[in-house]
Amino acid sequence: MIRFDNVIKKFGHRLVLDRFNLHVKKGETMVLVGTSGAGKSVTLKHMVKLLKPTQGEVLIEGEAISATVGKDLQRLRGDFGFLFQSSALLQWMSVGENIALPLREHTSFSDEEIEEKVRSVLAQVGLEDAIWKLPAEISGGMKKRAGLARAIVTEPKIILYDEPTSGLDPVTSRTIDELIMHLKRDLGVTSVVVTHDMISALTVGDRIAMLHQGRVVEVSTPAEFLHSKHPEVRGFLDAQYISSDFLK
Amino acid sequence: MRITREPELYDPPSTATRRLGRQVLIQWKAVGRAAMFTGMGFLYFRYMFSHRNRHEVFYQMFITGIRSLGVLTVVALFTGMIFALQTGLELARYGQEVHVGGAVTVVMLREMGPFMAGMILTASVGSSVGAQLGTMTVSEEVAALEIMSIDPIRFLVMPRLVAFTIMVPLCTFYTDIIAVLGGGLVGYTQFGIPPYLYYDNALIYAETKDLWIGILKAFVFGVIICSTACYQGFSTTGGAVGVGKSTRNTVVISFLLTLIVGYIITRLFYA
Ligand SMILES: Nc1ncnc2c1ncn2[C@@H]1O[C@H](COP(=O)(O)OP(=O)(O)OP(=O)(O)O)[C@@H](O)[C@H]1O
Ligand SMILES: [Mg+2]
Numbered sequence: 001m002i003r004f005d006n007v008i009k010k011f012g013h014r015l016v017l018d019r020f021n022l023h024v025k026k027g028e029t030m031v032l033v034g035t036s037g038a039g040k041s042v043t044l045k046h047m048v049k050l051l052k053p054t055q056g057e058v059l060i061e062g063e064a065i066s067a068t069v070g071k072d073l074q075r076l077r078g079d080f081g082f083l084f085q086s087s088a089l090l091q092w093m094s095v096g097e098n099i100a101l102p103l104r105e106h107t108s109f110s111d112e113e114i115e116e117k118v119r120s121v122l123a124q125v126g127l128e129d130a131i132w133k134l135p136a137e138i139s140g141g142m143k144k145r146a147g148l149a150r151a152i153v154t155e156p157k158i159i160l161y162d163e164p165t166s167g168l169d170p171v172t173s174r175t176i177d178e179l180i181m182h183l184k185r186d187l188g189v190t191s192v193v194v195t196h197d198m199i200s201a202l203t204v205g206d207r208i209a210m211l212h213q214g215r216v217v218e219v220s221t222p223a224e225f226l227h228s229k230h231p232e233v234r235g236f237l238d239a240q241y242i243s244s245d246f247l248k
Numbered sequence: 249m250r251i252t253r254e255p256e257l258y259d260p261p262s263t264a265t266r267r268l269g270r271q272v273l274i275q276w277k278a279v280g281r282a283a284m285f286t287g288m289g290f291l292y293f294r295y296m297f298s299h300r301n302r303h304e305v306f307y308q309m310f311i312t313g314i315r316s317l318g319v320l321t322v323v324a325l326f327t328g329m330i331f332a333l334q335t336g337l338e339l340a341r342y343g344q345e346v347h348v349g350g351a352v353t354v355v356m357l358r359e360m361g362p363f364m365a366g367m368i369l370t371a372s373v374g375s376s377v378g379a380q381l382g383t384m385t386v387s388e389e390v391a392a393l394e395i396m397s398i399d400p401i402r403f404l405v406m407p408r409l410v411a412f413t414i415m416v417p418l419c420t421f422y423t424d425i426i427a428v429l430g431g432g433l434v435g436y437t438q439f440g441i442p443p444y445l446y447y448d449n450a451l452i453y454a455e456t457k458d459l460w461i462g463i464l465k466a467f468v469f470g471v472i473i474c475s476t477a478c479y480q481g482f483s484t485t486g487g488a489v490g491v492g493k494s495t496r497n498t499v500v501i502s503f504l505l506t507l508i509v510g511y512i513i514t515r516l517f518y519a
Contacts, residue, residue: 012257048395050252074397088392090384102396105300 001026001158001190002047007056009042009214016042018214020056029184029191031201033236034211040194041085043211044160047192048080049073060158078106081151085162085194087143089135095146096122096131102154121149124179126172141168148176152183159183161193165200173200180204198240202226202247210236223247251400252391255485282479285405286471289478292399292406301407308407312373313415317422320368324423327364328352328430336439345439349446350453352431353424357458358518361424362416363510366469369416370502374473377408378498381481382491390482400482409474416470417463424462461517468513469506476502 002024009017016039024030032040045051046058052066059065060076068076089098099118103109109117122128125145130138135146144167151159161180165173177200183189184204195201201208202222210218210225212232220228226237226244237244261267295301335351381404384390393400428450435441480494480501 011254045391050391050395051254077395077397080395082392082395084388084392086388088388090389090392101398105396105398 001061002192003059004043004046005057005059007046007053007058009039009046009051010054015214017046017053020215022209022216022219024190024192026190027184027188028206029180029193029204031205031208032192032194032211033196033198033201033208035236036196038211039214040211041162044082044162044192044194047158047160048077048082078154079157081154081156081159083144083148083151083159083161083164085166087135087147089143089146089150091135094132094134095127095138095149098135098146099150099153102150106154117153118149121153122146124152125149126175141172144168145172145176148179155187156189158190158192161191161195163194163196165195165197173197176200177203198237198242202242250394251482252385252394278479278483281483282475285401285478285482286409286475288401289405289409289474292402293410295402296406296410301402304403304407305410308411309415312369312408312411313419316369316372316415316419319372320365320419320423321426323364323368324426325430327360327423328356328427328432329434331355331360331427332431332434333438336435340439345435346441346445346449347453348431348435348439348441349449353428353450353454354458356424356427356431357454357462359462359510359514361420361427362462362465362469363506364427365416365419365423365466366473366506366510367503369412369419369470370473370499370506373412374477374502375495375499377474377477378480379491379495381478382484382494385482385484386487386490405474405478408478409471412470412474413467414470416473417466420462420466421459424459457517461513465510465513468509472505472509473502476505 002022004020004022007017007020008015009020020043022030022043032043034040042051046053047060047065049065049068057064057066060079063072063076065073065076089095090101093101096115096118099121100114103114103117119128119131122131125148127142127145127149130142130146135143138146144164148161148164151161164176164180168176180191180193181204184191193201193204202225205222207219207221208225209216210230210233218225218228218230218233225233226242226246228234258270261270296305332348332352336345336348339345339347339351381390384404390400390404393403432443432446435446436443477498480498484490484494
């Protein structure tokens with residue numbers, strides 16, 4: 001579904017992705033972990049052509065997205081929902097209007113249908129009360145969930161989550177994990193989840209990929225990941241006190 | 249066209265000549281990009297009244313024009329009054345103070361009206377457009393629009409371009425009227441010129457051509473201010489400091505371009 005083929009990404013002289021290879025299969029949830037600045041957000045941005053590889057290709061269902069433009073790009077991007085690390089809600093619109101925006105722009109739903117959809121996604125992320133609030137009036141965690149609601153309202157086939165649970169309390173984090181799993185299980189969504197939260201990673205992930213120095217140093221199922229011998233992986237797990245029998 | 253771009257990083261140039269060449273190239277690209285934004289903004293004018301856009305278009309017209317009326321009124325009134333006073337005092341030395349009406353009207357219509365309106369709208373609305381689009385760019389809101397396949401040019405630039413190209417000329421016309429009234433007030437209270445004489449004199453000197461060229465200038469200023477603000481906003485990098493820089497650049501560049509282009513237009517039509 002999403003394939004990175006020897007992607008190299010440089011910002012000036014700074015090499016962020018160094019012959020990066022990754023294959024996300026249809027219907028699977030791929031979790032990306034790695035230290036801050038490892039290039040996780042950069043990787044996600046390549047999947048929707050917000051960034052272009054310096055060298056190599058990013059293929060979405062076999063199409064090189066960096067080469068597509070105009071209507072083709074619009075079609076490819078239409079398959080994606082993207083939760084930004086910074087939420088990226090439009091500040092002058094209420095939460096409800098923000099979520100309604102992609103529907104208003106691209107569908108011919110009536111106002112009532114849109115409102116119904118907006119309320120239903122807000123309920124899924126537990127934000128029914130915030131529908132008329134402006135982004136500036138809600139907390140960071142609420143913004144995150146509003147951003148998530150906007151990403152899923154168009155019922156995309158692929159959802160990219162940039163740190164969906166950072167800044168959320170543990171209880172809400174688990175609700176979000178469940179939402180991610182629900183979308184995968186019941187709607188067959190393909191997901192890529194960037195996270196620092198190992199509990200979340202081990203719960204939602206079908207496979208976990210560890211990024212280090214611009215490369216994927218380990219891709220494995222949660223069970224294998226826990227027993228990995230790779231020093232970076234061990235460091236990451238030990239730092240969060242996750243023992244190798246976590247899943248049991 | 250892609251609006252969100254990663255910054256282009258170059259190696260530091262080795263010699264002063266190279267540095268100059270680099271700067272010229274960068275500025276030239278900037279002009280090209282700003283022109284693209286504007287051109288595409290104009291292409292989207294056909295969707296101005298569509299269901300999706302008309303609300304935003306009217307809202308932008310409101311904040312660009314109507315919100316600026318207060319400050320415009322005060323500035324225009326005092327400009328007219330000061331101008332009438334200064335010319336009146338000089339003309340009075342030759343007993344020619346009746347010509348105040350003509351002097352104020354011609355100067356306002358031809359030059360000061362568009363200039364004043366342009367300056368005030370740059371400082372108030374242009375700067376806020378630069379800052380708003382800049383903030384949206386650095387907080388990835390523009391990127392989010394692009395992913396949702398909502399063209400930022402249609403969604404953000406077009407309504408502002410409509411607002412500027414309509415409102416700067418209207419504000420100019422308004423400035424002209426208020427300033428001429430202010431001049432008349434000073435003419436009457438200071439020099440004892442009866443209003444009908446002031447008015448007659450104004451009509452003797454001022455031509456319709458003056459009005460139209462003033463309005464044309466205002467239209468061009470509107471395009472300049474809007475494209476500068478949008479270009480600067482979308483090119484913002486580096487957080488809050490970057491937003492401050494874009495706002496400052498918007499104001500400075502708009503002022504300079506307004507002055508230079510104003511001169512060129514005057515030169516074309518009057519010299
Ligand atoms: N637009 C850009 N211009 C220049 N450098 C960039 C840009 N975007 C990212 N980088 C660089 O790429 C590197 C990776 O950034 P990225 O945002 O992907 O990190 P991350 O893995 O998402 O980290 P975090 O967990 O903190 O979000 C960073 O060192 C950053 O400096
Ligand atoms: Mg990141």
